[in-house]
Amino acid sequence: MYDNGPLLFINSVQSKIVKNSNQYIYDSRIHQNVKIPEIKKEEVTEPPQVREVKEEQVKPKEVPEMITNDDENKLRKLQNKLELLNKRARLGRYVLVKVIYQDSEIEGYFRSLQEDVIIIANQEQELEISIKDIKNIEILKV
Numbered sequence: 001m002y003d004n005g006p007l008l009f010i011n012s013v014q015s016k017i018v019k020n021s022n023q024y025i026y027d028s029r030i031h032q033n034v035k036i037p038e039i040k041k042e043e044v045t046e047p048p049q050v051r052e053v054k055e056e057q058v059k060p061k062e063v064p065e066m067i068t069n070d071d072e073n074k075l076r077k078l079q080n081k082l083e084l085l086n087k088r089a090r091l092g093r094y095v096l097v098k099v100i101y102q103d104s105e106i107e108g109y110f111r112s113l114q115e116d117v118i119i120i121a122n123q124e125q126e127l128e129i130s131i132k133d134i135k136n137i138e139i140l141k142v
Contacts, residue, residue, distance in 0.1 A: 081137055086113035088142075094121070096141040101133045107140065 085095055094109040099120060106127065108120040117128045 078134065078137065081139075082113050082118065082131070085110045085137075085139075089113075093142075095139055098138040098140055099129060099134060100136045100138070101129055 085097065088095055089110055089112050094111065096107065097110050097120070098105060098107050099118075106120060106122065106129075108122040108127070111119040111121045111126065113119075116131055118131060118134070120127045120129060
């Protein structure tokens with residue numbers, strides 16, 4: 001009389017599940033005689049509409065041309081590099097750099113960036129170099 005087989009719980013979603021021979025049906029609904037409405041999916045019989053695209057309607061996107069010089073690109077890269085070095089210098093993390101300016105080179109630690117001048121600390125002294133004179137900055141050691 002007592003069978004410990006698994007119970008099959010039914011709710012409105014699972015009402016159409018076929019029970020196995022070892023399962024008992026326990027109806028958890030309040031009213032057992034209430035029929036569950038079946039949800040029918042409407043089938044669309046008409047084929048999807050295909051539109052023809054005329055060549056006149058398609059407009060190619062115009063890409064604006066970027067007018068840049070190599071000098072402007074180098075200046076922009078140099079300015080970005082100077083700003084990053086300045087951020088590190090403010091935190092006290094000095095970077096060993098090699099500055100190429102006016103046919104000469106100098107190695108030293110980048111100290112700070114001011115409006116028109118950068119300050120490079122050498123072993124002997126601190127040098128102020130104008131930004132306009134700088135051709136390139138190479139980072140040697142971070």
